[in-house]
Amino acid sequence: MEKLITAIDLKKEFNRRVIFQRISFSLAVGETLLITGKNGSGKSTLMKVIAHVLTPTHGTFIFGGDTSEGSYPHSRLGFVSPYLNLYDELSARENLIFALSIRGLDHQRFPIDELLDRTGLARFKNSPLRVFSSGMKQRLKYAFALIHNPSILLLDEPMSNLDSEGKDLVRQLMAAQSERGALIIATNDANEVEEYTTMVNLDVRV
Amino acid sequence: MSESESRLKKFLKPVLTVLIKDLRSELRTRYAMSALLMFIISTISIVVFSIGGGTTRIDVLSGMLWVVIFFSSMSGLSRTFVTEEERGTSMTLQLLAPPGVILFGKLLFNTLLTISMNILAVGLYGFLLSEFIIKTTGLFWLTVLLGSIGLASSATIIAAIIAKANTKGPLFPVLALPLLLPLLVVVIDMTRLSAEGGTITEALGEFQFLIAYIVVNVTASSMLFGYIWKD
Numbered sequence: 001m002e003k004l005i006t007a008i009d010l011k012k013e014f015n016r017r018v019i020f021q022r023i024s025f026s027l028a029v030g031e032t033l034l035i036t037g038k039n040g041s042g043k044s045t046l047m048k049v050i051a052h053v054l055t056p057t058h059g060t061f062i063f064g065g066d067t068s069e070g071s072y073p074h075s076r077l078g079f080v081s082p083y084l085n086l087y088d089e090l091s092a093r094e095n096l097i098f099a100l101s102i103r104g105l106d107h108q109r110f111p112i113d114e115l116l117d118r119t120g121l122a123r124f125k126n127s128p129l130r131v132f133s134s135g136m137k138q139r140l141k142y143a144f145a146l147i148h149n150p151s152i153l154l155l156d157e158p159m160s161n162l163d164s165e166g167k168d169l170v171r172q173l174m175a176a177q178s179e180r181g182a183l184i185i186a187t188n189d190a191n192e193v194e195e196y197t198t199m200v201n202l203d204v205r206v
Numbered sequence: 207m208s209e210s211e212s213r214l215k216k217f218l219k220p221v222l223t224v225l226i227k228d229l230r231s232e233l234r235t236r237y238a239m240s241a242l243l244m245f246i247i248s249t250i251s252i253v254v255f256s257i258g259g260g261t262t263r264i265d266v267l268s269g270m271l272w273v274v275i276f277f278s279s280m281s282g283l284s285r286t287f288v289t290e291e292e293r294g295t296s297m298t299l300q301l302l303a304p305p306g307v308i309l310f311g312k313l314l315f316n317t318l319l320t321i322s323m324n325i326l327a328v329g330l331y332g333f334l335l336s337e338f339i340i341k342t343t344g345l346f347w348l349t350v351l352l353g354s355i356g357l358a359s360s361a362t363i364i365a366a367i368i369a370k371a372n373t374k375g376p377l378f379p380v381l382a383l384p385l386l387l388p389l390l391v392v393v394i395d396m397t398r399l400s401a402e403g404g405t406i407t408e409a410l411g412e413f414q415f416l417i418a419y420i421v422v423n424v425t426a427s428s429m430l431f432g433y434i435w436k437d
């Protein structure tokens with residue numbers, strides 16, 4: 001089966017302090033990578049490196065069969081993270097249109113209203129985010145990460161700021177993603193993830 | 207459509223998306239516009255109270271106009287990247303698009319903002335200081351246009367640098383002054399020339415300098431921005 005993402009020998013240092021090293025993995029459709037570790041173990045840093053927000057000190061990625069150096073995988077990845085904020089002065093709908101248009105995609109071809117409905121935000125689609133609660137913003141982050149149908153979905157602490165209804169929704173979205181792509185989940189509570197293919201425990205890596 | 211045209215179109219759509227997002231955000235929050243407007247009004251008022259009413263040489267008036275424009279720009283143009291850092295949306299942009307798209311989107315936004323604010327500043331300056339009379343308007347407005355683009359091109363890359371620093375506010379004019387000084391000297395001279403009735407032909411060398419300044423700035427910015435923007 002063709003691999004959607006392959007990471008080879010990743011290492012990240014900040015000011016000569018090694019955050020993680022010797023991380024390699026590959027994922028195909030239907031596979032899940034679980035990244036665990038205590039607070040401060042480097043889970044979020046590894047997620048940012050995978051999302052191409054941070055550059056690894058060493059190591060490389062191959063997306064699908066694309067081995068070209070410097071290729072930018074912004075259309076293949078969806079990312080939900082506590083460090084990732086959306087635009088408070090824009091409405092939920094405008095944020096999603098922005099996420100598509102900046103990737104060069106035609107927003108009229110994507111089911112924005114349907115996804116907002118699915119995430120329980122249909123009533124608030126034209127409201128600016130500054131009136132949203134933290135739980136509503138977290139739901140919108142999921143819509144933001146999924147709107148372009150990414151082949152790889154990265155979830156950093158996926159259940160944070162969510163009520164039980166929100167957690168159910170996230171489980172549904174994770175199940176749907178598993179059917180069409182790969183999942184990478186970083187959490188310090190491994191019980192949140194029912195099934196996974198590969199696990200990276202950052203507490204024992206460095 | 208040729209391959210290069212198609213690639214240009216693919217690059218321009220995301221760039222315009224960043225521009226439209228910034229314009230929309232700015233119209234709703236007025237972060238940069240308010241700062242620029244306040245600075246324009248307050249600095250022009252100070253100039254009017256200090257030198258208005260008497261006879262002031264045209265070279266002094268030309269210099270004062272660009273002092274107003276320089277300090278107004280310093281107050282507003284840094285906001286473009288600083289607000290992204292403050293709101294925690296830098297990472298969102300890093301996730302969504304390559305650095306070049308962000309740089310050119312922000313550069314276009316800063317250029318539009320600078321041009322519109324400078325037109326306002328010039329209008330207000332000319333209205334309140336009756337001695338400031340421009341004889342060659344074509345030369346003058348071309349100077350304002352190229353000066354604004356040059357100012358925005360420098361301010362954008364400096365804004366990206368200071369957005370990552372801990373001390374953002376004071377750092378901006380400190381870094382900007384040496385970079386903008388050659389531009390300011392030339393535009394002040396061209397403004398004086400247009401007030402004295404000089405022709406565009408007389409200022410060809412200065413125009414060449416301004417165009418070269420913008421090209422060098424934009425090229426250097428596009429080469430450096432990736433390193434500044436990530437990590």
